[in-house]
Amino acid sequence: MADKTDKWPENAPGKFYVDQQCIDCDLCRETAPDFFTRNEDGGFSFVYRQPATEEDAELCREALEGCPVDAIGEDGDEVGATAPASGQAGQEG
């Protein structure tokens, strides 16, 4: 499973990302070239654009499922969404 604390800083902010386990096999770039690209110097893939539609997200998920080393994750930060602060109990008062 991909680790979002270990993702490449090159990833576009958002849900999908590639972490540092990537072995540069090219599969995600073949599957979803509109979202995954290669860092030529580093020899790895990263998400350069986040999917905007459900159809696009499906393509990214296909790449995620095909990745041989599980380097792709989709639990990255949502753009525009406000994540609840950890430890907040939501109590009134």
Ligand code: SF4
């Ligand atoms: S499919 Fe996985 S290992 Fe292959 S290039 Fe993409 S992220 Fe890297």
